[in-house]
Amino acid sequence: MLEFIVSKYNFWIYIILMMIGFYAMIAKHNLVKKIIGMNIFQTAIILFFVSTAYKKGGATLPILLNPHGHGHGAAETVVAVSQYINPLPHVLMLTAIVVMVATLGVALAIVIMIYRKYGTLNEDEIIKAMK
Amino acid sequence: MEQAPVLVVVIPLMCALLSPLVGWVKKEYCYPWAILTLAASTICAVITLKTVIHTGVIHYYLGSWLPPWGIEYVVDHLNGMMLVLISGTALLVAVYSKRSVEQELPDKIVYFYTVFLLQVTGFLGIVITGDVFNLYVFLEIASLAGYALIAIGEEGAPLASFRYVVLGTVGACFYLLAVGYLYVVTGSLNMADLAKLLPALYGSKVVLVAFAFFLVGIALKMALFPLHIWLPDAYTKAPSTASALLAPLMTKVAIYVMLRIMFTVFQPSFSIEILPVTKIMLWIGIIAIFAGAIMALAQVDFKRMLCYIIVAEVGYMVGGVGVANAVAIKGTILHILNDVVMTVGLFTVAGIITYKMKHHNLTDFQAMFKKMPLTMAAFVVVALSIIGVPPLCGFFSKWYLIQGAAMAGSWVFVVALLFSSLVNVILFFRIFEVGYGFRSSADSHGHGHGGSVVIEEAPLSMLIPTMIVALFIILIGLYNQPIIANIIQFAVPKL
Numbered sequence: 140m141l142e143f144i145v146s147k148y149n150f151w152i153y154i155i156l157m158m159i160g161f162y163a164m165i166a167k168h169n170l171v172k173k174i175i176g177m178n179i180f181q182t183a184i185i186l187f188f189v190s191t192a193y194k195k196g197g198a199t200l201p202i203l204l205n206p207h208g209h210g211h212g213a214a215e216t217v218v219a220v221s222q223y224i225n226p227l228p229h230v231l232m233l234t235a236i237v238v239m240v241a242t243l244g245v246a247l248a249i250v251i252m253i254y255r256k257y258g259t260l261n262e263d264e265i266i267k268a269m270k
Numbered sequence: 271m272e273q274a275p276v277l278v279v280v281i282p283l284m285c286a287l288l289s290p291l292v293g294w295v296k297k298e299y300c301y302p303w304a305i306l307t308l309a310a311s312t313i314c315a316v317i318t319l320k321t322v323i324h325t326g327v328i329h330y331y332l333g334s335w336l337p338p339w340g341i342e343y344v345v346d347h348l349n350g351m352m353l354v355l356i357s358g359t360a361l362l363v364a365v366y367s368k369r370s371v372e373q374e375l376p377d378k379i380v381y382f383y384t385v386f387l388l389q390v391t392g393f394l395g396i397v398i399t400g401d402v403f404n405l406y407v408f409l410e411i412a413s414l415a416g417y418a419l420i421a422i423g424e425e426g427a428p429l430a431s432f433r434y435v436v437l438g439t440v441g442a443c444f445y446l447l448a449v450g451y452l453y454v455v456t457g458s459l460n461m462a463d464l465a466k467l468l469p470a471l472y473g474s475k476v477v478l479v480a481f482a483f484f485l486v487g488i489a490l491k492m493a494l495f496p497l498h499i500w501l502p503d504a505y506t507k508a509p510s511t512a513s514a515l516l517a518p519l520m521t522k523v524a525i526y527v528m529l530r531i532m533f534t535v536f537q538p539s540f541s542i543e544i545l546p547v548t549k550i551m552l553w554i555g556i557i558a559i560f561a562g563a564i565m566a567l568a569q570v571d572f573k574r575m576l577c578y579i580i581v582a583e584v585g586y587m588v589g590g591v592g593v594a595n596a597v598a599i600k601g602t603i604l605h606i607l608n609d610v611v612m613t614v615g616l617f618t619v620a621g622i623i624t625y626k627m628k629h630h631n632l633t634d635f636q637a638m639f640k641k642m643p644l645t646m647a648a649f650v651v652v653a654l655s656i657i658g659v660p661p662l663c664g665f666f667s668k669w670y671l672i673q674g675a676a677m678a679g680s681w682v683f684v685v686a687l688l689f690s691s692l693v694n695v696i697l698f699f700r701i702f703e704v705g706y707g708f709r710s711s712a713d714s715h716g717h718g719h720g721g722s723v724v725i726e727e728a729p730l731s732m733l734i735p736t737m738i739v740a741l742f743i744i745l746i747g748l749y750n751q752p753i754i755a756n757i758i759q760f761a762v763p764k765l
Contacts, residue, residue, distance in 0.1 A: 252421060252428040
């Protein structure tokens with residue numbers, strides 16, 4: 140059991156982070172804390188994607204050695220698949236990070252609108268003020 | 271026009287980015303700019319649909335990168351129809367928007383049209399793409415634009431939008447996780463490629479979890495019953511034009527994604543036989559119909575009532591997929607078409623009422639039949655279609671749904687559909703009654719006396735799109751057979 144947890148610790152961390160974010164989104168009354176929870180939730184997914192790309196046993200980053208052919212003698216060589224970390228999840232996460240930043244920006248802009256109108260960030264007080 | 275499929279998306283995207291420049295020259299130019307853009311996009315969508323009907327499925331490779339590696343756009347009959355529907359609806363709403371935006375958002379016209387075009391780009395992209403990750407990106411473009419459009423609405427809109435942000439993001443995250451799970455086991459993101467690789471892995475728990483995450487994520491985006499709580503507030507408080515664009519399209523686009531995932535990425539046999547998911551969907555659909563209809567009865571705000579009707583309509587379509595036979599799914603796809611047209615009609619009328627009366631309560635319909643006979647004529651057509659009166663389009667999709675449910679023996683679903691029709695009768699005849707001024711409500715102080723009311727029709731830019739929608743409801747009803755024979759029957763998955 141312990142070995143099962145330890146050997147896949149990155150996935151456990153992703154689930155724990157996700158639940159922390161989920162908890163914050165549900166339980167916190169402060170809107171900014173909700174946004175922080177939302178961000179933790181999204182970041183957990185980045186951790187998941189990046190850890191799926193990882194290979195044990197000293198896999199490295201470049202796919203091509205000598206990609207630009209420094210010196211005419213050095214031909215570019217493709218590294219064997221088992222020897223490099225899958226770059227695609229990282230690329231996907233670059234896009235996802237952009238999406239997350241945009242979401243964060245929109246969410247914060249909305250919170251600023253709310254704060255200017257009601258002068259508070261507490262959800263209960265805002266709902267009270269709306270009635 | 272080989273490039274038509276990509277132009278459908280690229281034109282609104284580029285024009286949205288240029289829109290602030292156009293607005294910087296003169297802010298009045300933004301309105302014709304949006305109309306021109308969407309007209310061009312609609313033309314490309316129509317060309318694409320015509321090509322699909324004549325020559326079959328179109329594959330467009332972006333940058334000529336071949337499918338499993340590059341992103342491809344695939345247009346078949348289902349999303350060809352969706353493209354025309356989305357761009358056409360957006361065009362009508364854009365024409366309609368002028369007076370309403372000038373009244374409600376006088377200092378935000380430029381940014382409104384920019385975000386409006388981005389929103390349409392998002393919808394079109396979701397529908398056209400053949401790549402699951404690309405779909406996620408477009409889903410977020412559409413959602414982000416939607417959050418912004420909702421937040422600039424009336425009192426209380428920012429909080430409604432904030433809740434939508436949180437729930438919508440959770441939905442998108444579940445979708446992204448599902449994409450990740452599928453990528454882990456297949457190493458592919460292309461829908462057609464996934465469809466080829468997945469059948470060998472159907473026993474895998476990872477695939478089952480991915481499927482569940484897909485459905486949960488999409489259910490949040492489409493406001494399926496227990497996850498619908500963000501919808502009524504958001505669409506009630508959004509500016510009239512924004513809700514006329516968002517309310518019909520966001521939920522229907524999400525239903526399209528659900529159909530895509532269930533029947534293209536996964537095979538129908540997996541979605542229907544290996545997992546009992548369609549049974550669950552059938553029951554959730556039934557509950558959504560009852561809950562939506564009953565909640566709609568309790569509302570005094572017209573737009574909020576419409577929102578609960580949408581919740582019930584989502585139940586129709588999810589239940590239709592849950593019935594899981596060809597007739598019911600044909601009904602579901604036809605209902606996507608009909609429901610977009612009908613919901614646009616309802617929300618454009620709501621926008622006109624808001625424009626004239628500054629509110630959108632049911633009591634604002636007082637004596638409306640005398641004040642705005644043409645608008646109300648269009649409203650009657652839309653309402654009768656939602657109820658399901660025969661020559662109008664709403665009848666036919668409901669008929670197929672009931673027929674399919676009866677064939678599958680799901681009588682509760684039949685009862686739910688009939689119940690919802692009856693509730694719609696009550697909902698709309700209640701409004702007709704107020705509209706004719708038979709019942710003077712307490713706070714109107716007897717303004718409803720017939721003779722003294724002057725005809726004040728809605729401005730033409732709002733009236734004409736509403737009339738066109740009503741016309742389309744009649745036309746789709748009359749020509750539903752050619753539509754099914756040429757488009758929808760090819761879109762139904764082979765069960």
